[in-house]
Amino acid sequence: MNTADTLIELTKFERKLRRIVRDYFRLKTAGARVLAFPSGKGGVGKTTVTMNLASALALRKKNVIVVDANLALPNVHTFIEEVPEKTLTEYLTGNAGVDEIKSRMRVRNTGFDVIPARSLVDVERGIEIEKMRDLILALKPDYEYILIDSSPGLSKYALYPAMISDTTFIVSAELKPAYIDAIKVESVLSRLGVSLEGYIINMVTKSGIKYFYNKNIFGIIPYDGKLKSMFSSGKTIFHSWLSFLYPSRNAFLHLADRIIAEYPPMV
Template sequence: MNDRALSPFDHVHRAWVIAVTSGKGGVGKTFVSANLAAALAKRGHRVLVLDADLGLANLDVVLNLYPKITLHDVFSGTASLEEAVLQAPGGFSVVLAGSGLVEYSRLTPEVREKFHSVVATLVPRYDYVLLDTGAGISDVVLYAVSLADDVLVVATPEPTSLTDAYATMKVLATQQRRRLLHLVINQVRRSGDGKLVSQQLQQVIDRFVVPQAGEPVRLVHVGDVPSDAAVQDAVRRRHLLLEALPGSAAAQGIRGIAARIEESVSTPA
C-alpha cells in the first residue's frame, strides 16, 4: 500500500487520493469527509472533496451549499469541471453531485470513463483528494474506491455497522487486493472503545479473509470521533463542525485523524 505505482494516475505531482467509504449508511461518512478535509486544509494542504455518491449525494446538505452546477452537468457535457469546483467553508474545494439521478447509480462504461477523467483532471491540482463514496459495495462504490491510494472506512460501534464494515473490507481485500485499510470509529462513547473494535475486526479479518500471496490484510485504526452533542448541533444547523465548534471533543478527534493520515502519507508503510 502507499505505492503510487499502483495508481491509475500518472503525474509527477499529484494529490494523494483517499476514498472515504462505509459498509452502511447513517454512520457519519460524509460528516467525516467534510470535516477531515477542513482539518487537512488547516494543516496547510490543498484539499478537494469529490462527492462520489452519484445516486444519493448529500455533501451539499452537510456544507449548506446550493450548487448551480454539479458533477452530473460535467458528465452530461453541459458544464466544465472548472465550473463545478466550489469553495467550501473550512478552506477546501468541493465538486458536488446531484441526488436521485438513476442514470448514474450504475457503473456503465460511460460513467466509468467520465468518472476516471474527472479524478485524473483534479489530482495534479491538489495535495489531497477525498472521494466521499456511497455506502455499501455497489459497482459504482467499488470503482470509486479502486481509484484511491488509501481507503478510510467509517463505522460506528453498533453491531450492524461493524458487520457491514467487515463485509466491505473483505470485498476490498479479495477483489481489489487491498492489504492496508484505515478505520475511523464514529460516535464512540468511551475512550478506548474504538481501539478495541479495531482489534476485534482485525481478528475476524485474520481468521476469515484469505490473504493473496501470503500478505496479511492490515487494519490501521487512525482514530475515533467521540459521541458529542456538538455534532448533532452542527449537522442540524448545516455548519461544518470544525468551523462552528472547533473546541468540541469531536472536532479534536477529527484533527487527530488528519494528523495521523498526514503522517502515514509522508512516511508510507
C-alpha cells in the same frame, strides 16, 4: 442488493475494473494524495468524517478538495452556500467540465474546494462511473489532498472510487449492524486488490471499542452531540467558535496530522 447478487455483479465488472485501475496507475502523476472513504451502510457518519477531516486539513494549511461520489443520496451540497448548476453527476454523464462543477467551503479564515453531486434518481441519462478516473487525474496537479465521499454499500458506484484512490479508509460506527456491513465491504475491496489502510470508527462512546477491537483502526471519533447538530445545520465542528470545548475537534485534528505525516502528497 444481497451478497450473492453482489458477487455476480463483481464477476461481470471485475476484469473491466482491474483494467481501468491498471491504466490509472500507468497514468498516475505527481500531485494530490487521493483518499477514499467507503462505508458498509449509510448513517455511520461518512460525510461527517469526510467534511470535518477536510476542514482539519485545510486548517493545517493543506490544499484540499472533496468529491461527493455518493450518487444515491449525496449530502455534501448541504455544506456549501453556492451549489453549482452542474455537479459531479453531470460530469459523469458528459454534460459538464471540471471547472463547471466546483464550489467552495469556508472554514474560519481558510477553506477547501468541493465537487457536489446530484442524485441518480434525478438524472435521465446514465452515468459513466469510469469517468471518475479522468476527473481525479485532472484534479491531482492542483491539490495536495482529494477526499472522496463514496456511496455506501457494495455497488460499482461505491467500489470504483476506492479502486482508483491511493489510500482507502472504511468509515463505520461502533454498532453491530454497521460492523457486519463494514466487514463485507472490507472483504470485497480486498478481493478487488484495494489496499485498505484501516478503519475510522465514528460515534465511539466512553465504553470504547467492542466490535472492531481486532481490526486495524486508523482513527477514532468520539461521540459528540455537537458534531451531530453541526452536521444537521450544514456545518463542521470547526465552524463553532467554541469548538475547542468539543471532543471531536481534537480527534479530527489528530487524524489530519496523522494523514499528513503518513500519507503526504505524491511527488
